[in-house]
Amino acid sequence: MEYWERNGILFIPRLTKRSDLDYDLALLSNSAKTVIAPLKVDSQNLQLQHDLTDSQCSFRWSADKEAIEGIGDHDVVICPAFVSLDVPELRISSASHGTPFDTLVGRIIELGSKVSGLQLGESVVTFHPPIVKTRLIIHRSRICQLPDSWSAPVASYVSLSLATAWHVLFHLARLNRGDHILIQVNSKPLCHFLVQLAQQLGAIVFLVVDSEEERILWQELKGILASRIFNSQSSILGQPILRATGNIGVKIFITTCCGTALNDLASCLAEDGHLIDLGRKIQVKDLSRKFFTRNITISCVDLSRMTDRTLYDLLGEGLDHVRAGHLHGPPKPTITSIAELNNVFQSARSGNQSDNLVLSFNEGAMVPMLHALPPALALNPNGTYIMSGGLGALGLVIANHLVNHGARHLLFLSRSGAVTSEQKDALRNFRDRGCKVDSVKCDITNANQMKKAALICKENHWRITGIIQCAMVLRVRTPSIFIRLKH
């Protein structure tokens, strides 16, 4: 026995170790392990696969099998440069948009024929890419251009916050000049845009901060009065804030908090006020019965549930304000390499990751990678493939593969020619599939007969491109190494 088959798996004894062949076989059976290899963002068609469960997560790069040459008229191809993780989503472990990534910024490398207003090499931003690829095809409606004043890492860090702030203040809060607004949000860029936009609308901003440094920053750099900045460490904030408004209360309260802190802060809301929840953690039991007797409106905001059109319109409108110079100095992110993705993701999940991190797709980053399958065999349709002994059991199987992979002329050499019905059927099948088939009777151990076969090739101008030698008569002698084989 020269091979052994069980449950569809073929076991073939080999005397020489071939690790490259083993790796290809493992790739084919989906059992290959990743290797750490340099990421070639510019020259390889790769995709980033993720495998996320409640207990673990892993990312790996592999060949982008769906990479296609042509793109749609309204598509844009971008090469990723920076991406931010959807950290808050991860903490509740069910990102509604199905991707662990929040905002991706990339460089345009190809434009569809009907795309206007964009240029090759320009940086653009897109939200929640369902999959990350080195050659990412996106519809024109799902990208926005970066303002000149924003770098690519800043854009990947703050774009979603800008769209959120714009939506909250202009579409939900409907602020008027002189309105009191209380802002308590954990995200730095979100707080930054909410305060700046609210100030621009002439609202009076009250702010809850987490530290003395933040208080100084808002007071000195952003011009908020010290009497309107409150520290989240204080056990009671609602009543002091109410007093600071001259007991009028705040018209709008934007928050990411929940539990007793929420109930306390909500007590400074005016009658007919509006509580806008950005943390998506509020529960009815967090709020006292009295809260529900005061005509207060509650809005819960989740931009990931908005239609693409609404989301990119919001970002576009927010970016117009950046271009007009109304919004200054967005906070800067910390940049780390995409090589750290698995570690960063693990930390983010356990809540240990700062939320100002963006990942850079730096060329040559050492990343976990599944090497690509070898390219499919493509045989020369103008060549002649000689199969000595090819009319036997093995030869006909190999011949079938040759035809599958593009061979269009097979020449069989054997002493008896095609005589059995199985051989004749096989040759007919090859011809039906467009492959020319010739069979020459010839003993390959006989030099004269081989010369005659060579002459036939020459006279017919057949270009011998490959020779597969299957002509053998095996005499099994015991004990054979194969008889002792278990697998």
Ligand SMILES: NC(=O)c1ccc[n+]([C@@H]2O[C@H](COP(=O)([O-])OP(=O)(O)OC[C@H]3O[C@@H](n4cnc5c(N)ncnc54)[C@H](OP(=O)(O)O)[C@@H]3O)[C@@H](O)[C@H]2O)c1
């Ligand atoms: N089958 C397998 O799974 C397997 C696996 C590994 C290796 N192999 C080896 O591969 C070879 C082919 O296997 P197979 O199963 O296809 O054997 P096979 O069915 O017996 O086929 C052998 C073919 O070789 C031809 N042949 C024999 N001596 C020849 C010669 N002097 N000149 C021209 N043609 C000659 C035979 O045709 P004529 O008698 O008409 O000349 C026959 O068509 C064997 O040596 C086998 O040990 C086979």
